[in-house]
Structures are given as C-alpha cells and as structure tokens.
Amino acid sequence: MERKNFIRSLMIGAISTPVIIEACKKSSVTDGTSSGSGTAGTTTSTNGTCTVAPTETEGPFPTKAPASYVRSDITDGRSGYKLTAKITIGNLNNNCAGLANAIVDIWHCDAEGNYSEYGGSGMQSINYQSVHFLRGRQITDANGLVTFTSIFPGWYSGRATHIHVHVYNAAGTSLNVTQIAFPEGTGTSLALVNGYNKGMTGYTYNNADNVFSDDKTGVEIATVTGTLVAGFELTFKLNVKA
C-alpha cells in the first residue's frame, strides 16, 4: 500500500510539474498587459444545439415603429354608427388653457359590448393584424385637441355607455385616468342608437352606474350631436394638472 501511494505521488508530481511551469510562463507573459482589450460580449452561446446556421439574404430590415395605438381612426373594421370624438385637454395649472403635446389614450367596447383584449394565461393566441380594435392614442395639438374616428360604443351588463380616457404628459407620466359618459333621454344619441341589437332592456343608466352616479353636475357627460345616418360627434373637455 505504501509503495503504491508513493508511486502515485510520483505520477501526480510528474503530471503536475509541467502544468506549474506552464502556469508560470503564462503569468509572466500577462504581466504588464493587464489593460486588455474589447469589452465583455453579450452574445450567449447557442453552440451545441446542432441546427443549421442561417443561409439566406439578410432582411427584412427593421425600422422604428410606433405602438399600434397611434392612429386617429381606431375602428379596425368594427361595424357601428360612426362616432367622431373630439377631446380637449386643459391644464388646471394654467386656467384650463389647452395643453399641447399631451398623450391621450382612449378605449371603448364595440357594438356588442366587447373590448379588444385577451387573457394573460392559457393557450389563446390572436391575429396580429387587428388585435387592438377600438383603442387609440393621439397627441394634443396647440389647442389641446385630439380627434378620433370610431363607432358609437355598445353597452354591457352593469355599466352605462362610456369611453375610457388616460392622459399622459409628453414624457409618458400619467396625469389622469377617467371615463366619458353619454347624455341620456329622448332624442339623444344614446336613444337613437338604442343599444344596437341588444336594445336597452337591462341597461344601466348614469344615475345607477357605479362610476358616474356620483356625478351630480354632469361634468363627466360629453356633448354628443348627430344622427344615425350622418354619424355622431362627441366633444369633451378634460382638465388635468400638468
């Protein structure tokens, strides 16, 4: 046993000695060149996956593309009575004068009362061409105005007809999240559209709506004019602290 161990120790010595010499050489070479060159790469290894390398002409070449929200016409092929929404953003810190360069997002449901959205989990996928219907983003002009072309929203159980609005400053910081209500009663756009195919049975009016019922003065209700044939025009002033 002792002899074996002795031989083994010799073998380890025989193998390890050149390694030590190598190590010395290396360190003596690298001395004085500690600055190095290049920077640490970020390319991760895909070596060993055993697949062929790309062998085709490069392209298509990507260009910077804004979010698909950025457009004035948000209809995306949804059918319904035309609605032009003119929303003016005012600045409470400047006597409610028009706020330029604010980012305004709006979204609302379609004639059947459905939003464009899908669940975050599960297997559901969606066609990329028309995924964000009835959602849009515009930047206010010098007068604080944005204009969207859309359809008159439908309704769904528990809520009065409404349009969601989210206002950001030019840097993307949220200034206000709110909803726009519609005027009700004989001759109003709401009465003319009459809930599309659903009718108005089971409809929740503003005074019973959990968002609008506390609005006793009607500050959240837009002005809406027009007819079924010509379409409707909605105007709304929203004041934010900017």
Add this chain to the structure above:
Amino acid sequence: MSRKVITLCYRKVIDTTNANAWDKFVHEDSFAEFKMQAQFYNEEQRFTTFAEMLLHVPEAEKLHFLVSAAITGYLRQLNGIIPDILDNLGRRFLTFENFKFEIINSDINDIEKHKIAINFFSKPLIWHDTISNQLLVSQFKETNEEEAFTNLFQIQPFVSIHAIKNID
C-alpha cells in the same frame, strides 16, 4: 403513418442580451409602453416590478395584452415569417398570423430587468414523417395534391408542437 396537422409554437425570449436591431426595438418599445400602461394599475407608483403588480392588482394581467400594441408594428415588418427558426437548408420557412405576447419580468425603474417573450404560432403544417431527428412537414392546404413541397427541420429549444389533429 397517419398524417397529422400540427401547429408549432416558437417562444422567442427577448431581454437586454439580444443584440440584433429588431429584438432591440421590440425590447425598448415594449419597456416604454409597459411604463406607461402600468400606471393604470399602479397608481402612486407603489410597486416597481411586474411581479408585485400582479400579486397586489390581479387585473395587471391585462398588461400582457396592453403592452403588446408596442410590438405589433414590428410583427408586421416580419411579413408573416417566423424569425430565427430554420429548416435543414438554413432558410426560415414557418409562416404565422397569430401570436401571443408575454411580459416575463419587468421593473419600471430598470430596463435590464425587462424580459419578454413573443409566442409565434405557425400556420397549420402537415407532419408527413420523421426522418432521423427531423420532422418532414408541408404547408397544410384544403385541397389534396399529388405532390407537396416539404421542409425538413429539427425541433429545437423554445420550439414546440402547439396543437395536433389527425386527418387520415
């Protein structure tokens, strides 16, 4: 063997380590949109990470969908071709119309923590045979043809068979 119609899913994961231009645009723009949209669920900026938002505000789940609008313009630039996945000739061959965008992780204060995935779902393919470690497939068509052009490819990491249906 009986013929099967399959759809493939390629889950393309993108974070700060991705170097090519398309990936970088998608990464940066989805982060900017995340910071904007997250404010709807994160008033007063109580939370910084996507995980915290999901934990405390379950509706923040919608951010996957809401942020996806930042990248659909880039999906259009792909002209319906799934990137990265090559057949055995070294060509991209999978076509898609459907996708699903995921925020894997993010932090409104740190783009380094922003990690996303785009799931590309291929148009239907007929799986004719398996040759060695490769699948022999062709584009699914409603009409039966005598001869079909085929692609041979290997299932690789982040590619899976998403759906399957026997047709014979």
